[in-house]
Amino acid sequence: MSERLREKLSILADAAKYDVSCSSSGSDRKNTNKGVGNGHHSGICHTYTEDGRCVSLLKILLTNHCIFDCAYCVSRKSNDIQRAAFTVDEVVELTMNFYRRNFIEGLFLSSGIFKNADYTMERLLRVVKKLRLEQNYNGYIHLKTIPGASDELIHEAGLYADRMSINLEMPTETGLKLLAPDKSHKDVIKPLGFVQNQIVQFKEEKKLIKSVPKFVPAGQSTQMVVGATPETDKEIMYTADAFYKNFALRRVYYSGYIPISNDTRMPVLGTQPPLLRENRLYQTDWLMRFYGFKVQEILNDANPHLDIDIDPKLSWALRNLQHFPVDINTAPYRMILRIPGIGVTSAQKIVQARQFGKLHIYQLKNIGVAYSRAKHFIKCADTPFQMKDFQATQIKAFILAESQSKYLKTATNQLILFK
Amino acid sequence: MIYVFDGSLEGLLTAVFEWFERKPGQVTLSLEKIYQPDAFTESLAIQNDRAKADRVWLGLQKKLSKEWMRKFYCAYLSEIPEIFNSLFLFTIYIFQNPAGAEKNYGNEHVLTLSKAARSVEREKHRMEAFIRFQHTTEGIYYCGIDPDFNVLPLILNHFKNRYADQKWIIYDLKRHYGLFYDLNIVEEITMDINTQALKQPAPHQLNEKEELYAHLWKDYFKSTNIVSRKNTKLHIRHVPKRYWKYLTEKQIG
Numbered sequence: 001m002s003e004r005l006r007e008k009l010s011i012l013a014d015a016a017k018y019d020v021s022c023s024s025s026g027s028d029r030k031n032t033n034k035g036v037g038n039g040h041h042s043g044i045c046h047t048y049t050e051d052g053r054c055v056s057l058l059k060i061l062l063t064n065h066c067i068f069d070c071a072y073c074v075s076r077k078s079n080d081i082q083r084a085a086f087t088v089d090e091v092v093e094l095t096m097n098f099y100r101r102n103f104i105e106g107l108f109l110s111s112g113i114f115k116n117a118d119y120t121m122e123r124l125l126r127v128v129k130k131l132r133l134e135q136n137y138n139g140y141i142h143l144k145t146i147p148g149a150s151d152e153l154i155h156e157a158g159l160y161a162d163r164m165s166i167n168l169e170m171p172t173e174t175g176l177k178l179l180a181p182d183k184s185h186k187d188v189i190k191p192l193g194f195v196q197n198q199i200v201q202f203k204e205e206k207k208l209i210k211s212v213p214k215f216v217p218a219g220q221s222t223q224m225v226v227g228a229t230p231e232t233d234k235e236i237m238y239t240a241d242a243f244y245k246n247f248a249l250r251r252v253y254y255s256g257y258i259p260i261s262n263d264t265r266m267p268v269l270g271t272q273p274p275l276l277r278e279n280r281l282y283q284t285d286w287l288m289r290f291y292g293f294k295v296q297e298i299l300n301d302a303n304p305h306l307d308i309d310i311d312p313k314l315s316w317a318l319r320n321l322q323h324f325p326v327d328i329n330t331a332p333y334r335m336i337l338r339i340p341g342i343g344v345t346s347a348q349k350i351v352q353a354r355q356f357g358k359l360h361i362y363q364l365k366n367i368g369v370a371y372s373r374a375k376h377f378i379k380c381a382d383t384p385f386q387m388k389d390f391q392a393t394q395i396k397a398f399i400l401a402e403s404q405s406k407y408l409k410t411a412t413n414q415l416i417l418f419k
Numbered sequence: 420m421i422y423v424f425d426g427s428l429e430g431l432l433t434a435v436f437e438w439f440e441r442k443p444g445q446v447t448l449s450l451e452k453i454y455q456p457d458a459f460t461e462s463l464a465i466q467n468d469r470a471k472a473d474r475v476w477l478g479l480q481k482k483l484s485k486e487w488m489r490k491f492y493c494a495y496l497s498e499i500p501e502i503f504n505s506l507f508l509f510t511i512y513i514f515q516n517p518a519g520a521e522k523n524y525g526n527e528h529v530l531t532l533s534k535a536a537r538s539v540e541r542e543k544h545r546m547e548a549f550i551r552f553q554h555t556t557e558g559i560y561y562c563g564i565d566p567d568f569n570v571l572p573l574i575l576n577h578f579k580n581r582y583a584d585q586k587w588i589i590y591d592l593k594r595h596y597g598l599f600y601d602l603n604i605v606e607e608i609t610m611d612i613n614t615q616a617l618k619q620p621a622p623h624q625l626n627e628k629e630e631l632y633a634h635l636w637k638d639y640f641k642s643t644n645i646v647s648r649k650n651t652k653l654h655i656r657h658v659p660k661r662y663w664k665y666l667t668e669k670q671i672g
Contacts, residue, residue, distance in 0.1 A: 002631050006638050013642040034583045044548045045657070047668055049644040052653030059643065097632050098639075100560065100585060101552045103667070136584070258647055273648055353524035363525045 009094070011084040015064040015075050016110055019167070019223065020253045024056040024105035024140045026218030027162035035136025037099055037106070039162065039217075043140075044105050057142060058098050059108040062086055062123055066112030070180035071263045072169065072228050075112045079261070085114075091127045092135065099139050106140025106162070107131070117148035125153060128160040140218075145195065147187040154191055158198055163218035163250070166191055168243070171236040175229035178265060188222070195220055196247045219250035226281060227274040228257035228266045234304040237284055241295040244288070254281040280306040287313055290344055291337045310396060314340040317377055318392040328380040329358045341374030372402050420446045423454045424465040424503070428495055431503060432472035434465045435510045448507035450500055475510070482513050487521050490536035493543075496569045497535045505531040542566050543573040549658075549665045550578075552587060554626040559586045563617045564665065565593040579605050592617055633667050640668035 025043030045054035063085035064075040074081065086094075095107045109127060113120050124143060131137040143161035145154060158164060166188050170176035173185050195216060202215035222243060226236060240252040256278040259269045284306060287293040291313070298312050299305075307315045317324065317340050326335050328350060336347045349367045353359060358381035365371050375383075376395045390398075420443045424430035434448055449462075456462060480488060491509075494502055509528040513520055523529055545566075552560035560582070571591050575598055578587065582600070590597030592614060599608045610617065663669040 006635060009635055010638050010642045013639050017643045017645060031580055031583050036582060036584050038581050040547075040577075044544070046548050047640065047666060048654055048657040049640070050651065050654050051645050051648035052650040052657060053645075053648075054657070055640070055643060058639065094635065097628070098636060100582070101554070101632065101636075101667075102550050102562075103636050256648075258645060275648065349524040352522040356520075356523040356525055359525060366527075366530055367524050 005090065008084045008086055008090070009060070011082050012061045012064060012086060013059065015081075015112075016059045016061045016108070018074065018255065018258070019059065019108070019110060020053070020255045021142065021165060021221055021223060021251065022054050022056050022059060022108065023163070023218075023221070023251060024142075026250060027140055029138050029140075029162060029214065029217065031138045033136050033138070035138055036096070037137050037139030039138070039140055040105065046102070046104055056105040057108040057140065058095055058104045058106070060086070060091070060094075060110075062091065062109060062111035062120075062127070063114055064112045065114045067115070068113055068180070068182055070169070070183065071261060071265060072179050072225055072257065074260050076261075088123065088126050088130060092130050095131060095139075096135055096137065099137070104139075106142065108142040110144035111146070113146065117146045118150055118153060121146040121149035121153045121157065125157050125160075128157065132160045142218075145191045147183070147191060149191070151194055154194060155198060158195060158216045159213055161216055162214075163221065164195055164216050165221040165223070167223040168239070169223070169225055170229055171224045171226070171231045171239045172229075175231055178229060179263075192220060192222070192243075192247045192249075199248075220247060221249055221251040221253065223253040223255055225257050226254050226278055232304040233277070233281065233284075233306045234299040234301075236281060237288075237295050237299050240285065241288065252285060254278050254285070276308060277306070280308070280312060284312045287316075292334050293338075309400065311340075313338070314373070314396075314399065318396055321392055324377045325379045325383075326377060328364065328378050329354050339374055339377050341370035341372075341377075343368075373399055420444065421454070421460050421462040422446055422448045422465055422507075423451055423462055424448060425451050425467065426498075426503070427467060429467045429469060429472040430465050431495070431506060432475040432510075433468045434507055435475045435514075436468070436471040437463070437465060438507075438511060439514070446507075448504045450503060453500060478514065479510060482518055483521060490533055493536040493539040493573070494532045496572065497539045498569055499535060502531070502535050505535070539568045539570065539573070542568045543570045545662065546570055546574050547577050549662050550589060551665055551667045553620060554629055555620055555624050556626060557624075559588055561588045561590075561620060562665075563590045563592050563619070565591065569594060571596070571598055575605055590617055633670075637668050637670075 023043055025041065027039035028041055029039040031038040043056055045056045047055045049055060061075070063083070064081070065083050065085060066075045066077055069077040091109065098104045099106070109124055111120050111124060124146070128141055128143060131141065141161045142163045142165065143157055145157070145164045145166040147166060168185060168188055169183070170179060176183055176185060199216055199219065202212055206212040224236060224239070236254070243249050243252060256273040256275055257267065258273045259267050259271050262269060284298055287298060288295055293316070298316055306312050317338070323335070323338070326339055328336065333347060333351050336342060336350055337344065342350070346368045350359065350364070353363070353367065360381045361371065361383070364374070364380060376390070376398065422434045422437065424434050431448070438446055479491070483491070491506065494506060505528050509532050512526065512528055521529055546564060550562045550564060552562050555561050571589065574589070578589065578598070579600055584602070586601055588597055588599045588608070590610065596607055596609050599606050658666070
């Protein structure tokens, strides 16, 4: 019995790992019924895989049986792999026992589509209800929205889940049609919109009536596979931007494609996943969400791709030298945020500290500014006077000479054509 | 002038009170344990005084926000020998300046304090993440830890709120005390058992299901890894090796 359970867990965790989201933040669900578990506002990563990704949730598929044949997916119908399915009770037992030992922050439950969308969604819902209603479980639950499931089921799921997500898979409709002819972005947009509407409605009601239950308190997220189809960085980030705006998504995840099939439409097996590109996309995502950048400033027709050798913030600064040097002691917060080498925390500290007197270089270093990078773009109390105006290319050369990319070893973005 | 105190929060706050009473000019605060008298500097042994300490604490509360009071307390829990002097000078600095002086990140004490507080908060968060309970035959979920800083007081509420329906013990092996939750309240306890048993309960003391769930967790950890993305440097940055001893998934066998 336990051998079979171990086997199932291995198969169904392995199949679920390509979903990158493992966030457990954004829910403040309280343990009010003296049960077990609660939300943690910033989430907790309980361990990290050897590839450096956070493990905070028990991320599994209910089953990897699937009626679809999407080329980018391990669980596609035509793939010759071991299949398995958990029973509802098995998932509940695993979750509770892992949670009680402080292994996990909660459950991330997804599934292949068996029979049809409603049948699958209904099964997922049973797990979640059992946890919440029978086990008094108040920990985090991330539930996959199954495309095509009925509004009633999605609505009910939203009453128990903390976060729901549904994956765009490919950044553009053409890319998706190429690899998964049965699917369309419309199938994703409809439930995303439905859940978003409900979230807004519940929030409105909550203002009037205190007892309104929570509805997907940690919001929705989505994921795109990068590098399986030939989209530009601009296309990817414009899609992300539109989804952030239209559906108030908490997160968009970018997953570098890991070759899992001999399909001739995609990079061949053994090709390195585009880790550096993925990293640059995340950096851009951060600039949009926390640094007040518009996506058009970073990516546009003149620059449809992100630089590989430097990060997007530095790259923007070098293209817009007319804004620099920025005077640390007088510039507004939003400009300080735009200086390469200064992050959100340092920027906040600078704005607070400068009320007590002009800031000097040593203070900036102590505050945590990456001074060797920032120095090309700032003026502070004791910045040495400089006659020469450097060109963008020169500044870039200075910075590159001083820094060492953590990706040097893995920066093989070329496809391997012959093996 | 050197003030010598016993390392307690009460002693630290009393020292601040004494300074304002005497105004002796520049003073360093030193720990009794490590203080070496020398021929040229005068010293004063601080006598802990609850009333004086309370007055300083209340005064501090009036000048600092809740967030900064917590930073102060966290920095104190770091137990770094030099931090006591920083806390002492920081407190004097706060009292001598108009409200809001703690925002001056250009000041070295402000910065030292907030950095120490950050390390302690990080350790606290790591304990919330890396503690692995084992279910004992007595029905108690147990874990022994030896954190870099004295974080038990900081993690108490987290575990109490989260595991409200199970008994648990978290024991600090380095500082020889622990927390025990009995389904109602959390108590401070000390246990007189040998350290090895506190570190890892013997197999016969553990629930029969314990081994199965340890295996299942290890299986899960293995299957969730993506081999083609292996990045050991990043892995170790997130889970430094000194924490591996806590982690079920890192134990061999």
